[in-house]
């Protein structure tokens with residue numbers, strides 16, 4: 001059996017050298033975040049990294065790690081991060097890529113030792129994202145930090161998963177992750193919205209009556225990763241009075257996952273159209289999202305609009 005590294009997979013898939021280098025650099029940021037999660041002082045007695053100095057919170061540290069790698073790559077014109085969500089920062093004006101990212105999604109799950117993740121979307125436009133849509137992404141990837149660290153990427157040629165091996169290399173785990181038109185599990189986010197969005201309650205009742213299994217951790221990355229690995233399922237995060245457009249952000253969360261899910265043969269919707277076709281009007285904008293198996297995405301959109 002021969003081992004296939006992320007770099008080699010990108011090379012063999014015909015990804016341009018520049019994009020391959022950038023994805024490798026982002027994957028290196030993922031390794032540092034993986035390490036930071038395991039060594040940062042969580043306030044636990046006996047934790048290893050206590051040298052008396054004040055430590056950065058892990059989400060801030062993860063943000064710094066990604067920024068450092070993007071800068072070092074010399075391939076990134078501009079970036080926008082969920083941690084600094086309302087501004088675009090320029091790194092190198094004539095570099096080819098704009099990167100949007102959520103460095104540590106679900107960081108509130110950290111103290112419970114649940115899985116968390118990092119999410120990235122890559123555009124070619126030189127920092128000009130307004131008026132564009134997530135369909136303009138040239139690649140998207142995420143890392144999930146669970147019992148193992150796994151990286152999943154797409155450059156528009158399928159969706160491929162790699163695990164971080166013992167010597168610190170991302171090695172092919174599964175190529176061409178594919179969504180079947182099957183829904184045994186559901187992951188209903190922002191469920192408090194049923195209070196003032198009755199159609200969401202209707203949908204929830206349908207799932208309960210149909211005997212579906214709940215698979216919801218409260219972390220977008222592991223919750224969608226679950227569906228991609230099983231090749232089935234449905235994930236929602238839709239609006240109610242507290243979050244009129246749902247909790248999740250178009251640029252940093254929904255856009256990259258919509259790209260990956262559609263590449264895997266699944267679908268995404270904001271209730272009326274693909275999330276890939278939602279116009280970017282604000283770096284911080286939120287959008288409802290329904291994503292997973294194609295037919296179910298259609299059915300949920302229909303029920304929510306009734």
Ligand code: F6P
Nearest residue numbers: 105106189190191218219220247
């Ligand atoms: O980004 C925030 C986040 O933690 C996502 O990872 C997750 O999908 C969502 O919030 C969960 O929202 P809720 O707790 O409202 O279901």
Ligand code: MN
Nearest residue numbers: 082102105106
């Ligand atoms: Mn987030």
